[in-house]
Amino acid sequence: MSVEVRLPTILRAHAGGSATVQADGETLGQVFDDLVARFPGLAGQLVTDEGSLHKFVNVYVNDDDVRYLDKLETKIGPGDSITILPAVAGG
Amino acid sequence: MAVYSDITELVGNTPMVDISKLSPNPRVRILAKLEGQNPGGSVKDRAAKWMVEEAEKNGTLRPGQTILESSSGNTGIALAMIAKLRGYPFKVVLPDNVSVERRQALEVWGAEIIPSDAAGGSNGAMRKAQRLAADHPEWWFPYQYGNPANPKAHYESTGPEIWRDCPEITHFVAGLGTAGTLMGVGRFLKERNAAVQIWAVEPPAGEMVDGLKSLDEGFVPPVFIDNDGYELLDRKRVVSPRESVEWTRRLTEVGIFAGISSGAIMAAAAKCAAEIDEGVIVTVVCDGGWKYLSTGVWTGDLDEVVERAKRVIYF
Numbered sequence: 001m002s003v004e005v006r007l008p009t010i011l012r013a014h015a016g017g018s019a020t021v022q023a024d025g026e027t028l029g030q031v032f033d034d035l036v037a038r039f040p041g042l043a044g045q046l047v048t049d050e051g052s053l054h055k056f057v058n059v060y061v062n063d064d065d066v067r068y069l070d071k072l073e074t075k076i077g078p079g080d081s082i083t084i085l086p087a088v089a090g091g
Numbered sequence: 092m093a094v095y096s097d098i099t100e101l102v103g104n105t106p107m108v109d110i111s112k113l114s115p116n117p118r119v120r121i122l123a124k125l126e127g128q129n130p131g132g133s134v135k136d137r138a139a140k141w142m143v144e145e146a147e148k149n150g151t152l153r154p155g156q157t158i159l160e161s162s163s164g165n166t167g168i169a170l171a172m173i174a175k176l177r178g179y180p181f182k183v184v185l186p187d188n189v190s191v192e193r194r195q196a197l198e199v200w201g202a203e204i205i206p207s208d209a210a211g212g213s214n215g216a217m218r219k220a221q222r223l224a225a226d227h228p229e230w231w232f233p234y235q236y237g238n239p240a241n242p243k244a245h246y247e248s249t250g251p252e253i254w255r256d257c258p259e260i261t262h263f264v265a266g267l268g269t270a271g272t273l274m275g276v277g278r279f280l281k282e283r284n285a286a287v288q289i290w291a292v293e294p295p296a297g298e299m300v301d302g303l304k305s306l307d308e309g310f311v312p313p314v315f316i317d318n319d320g321y322e323l324l325d326r327k328r329v330v331s332p333r334e335s336v337e338w339t340r341r342l343t344e345v346g347i348f349a350g351i352s353s354g355a356i357m358a359a360a361a362k363c364a365a366e367i368d369e370g371v372i373v374t375v376v377c378d379g380g381w382k383y384l385s386t387g388v389w390t391g392d393l394d395e396v397v398e399r400a401k402r403v404i405y406f
Binding site for chain 1: 329331
């Protein structure tokens, strides 16, 4: 099942310059594996060698931060959209 | 009505107002805490007051010493007001892409503005301030992102005020910038009632600030890490500039003239209300709308306003 993934500016160069790409998977981890298979430059950018989300990456499924859902195990369904953003401060 | 000896005594004790008229669920009440009522005009008066007074007490801030901080606006404005009142020269590193009124408000209090590149956003301003602070150990650098007095202000004031005024609270929904409000209030409320849900709201800032060269330039505030933010929060949602502007406009239906970040928080509070069966949500209105008039938020064409909002930092 294919879902849309929105990439931040700093990762687009690794995906042929696209702001949005399609990827397959039933969990977020599977979607990321598929993304890295398609765009090897993304390896290490999203998931660390230890298998957790990169410290400075925020990933949202339908606007919800996956760190407060099931992280990389978060289920992805038809019509879901995934947004990846670098962590930025405010104040 | 008491007479206060000093304007900083007016920081805190802000009113809460029922805005359930905006709730999409009749079984969910929504209460807004009006932080724009603080004398400096925003919730940041609390962190600024606590950071300054803590440093005065422990001697790291001495009479006449220069204060340096980075800010996208409100913390800078709050510190500038207190600095002027107490005779500290104040310098603020401010990203170029803040609203003109934030800059003007800083000038009101005589702050010296050190500009930083818009493309680097708040992260870039913070790193510039860190470099300047390292070069000038004679200045006091409060460092709001890592100063324990920032969440402490909310643990000791905002949290207890909410608990006093609304012990029936089930959900607290607030913006995530330095994490001070969420960590301080969140910890206080969970200690009183572990069932209270703490929801964080943020803008898609990482999309709007496109000058980051690599992910390693990203930033998670030490205030968030030091307070176990990943454990303390129950939910975190990103709210688009369009929803933020729409809800900033809707807040006027209940007589609330607020900044754009408050619209973002209200958008998330409305979604929370729609998702739960029943409850009482407390949200934070961070500041008034005055500093955003130039962006045309209330009256301009929605598409144009949203595009403009994407180019200014409003958190």
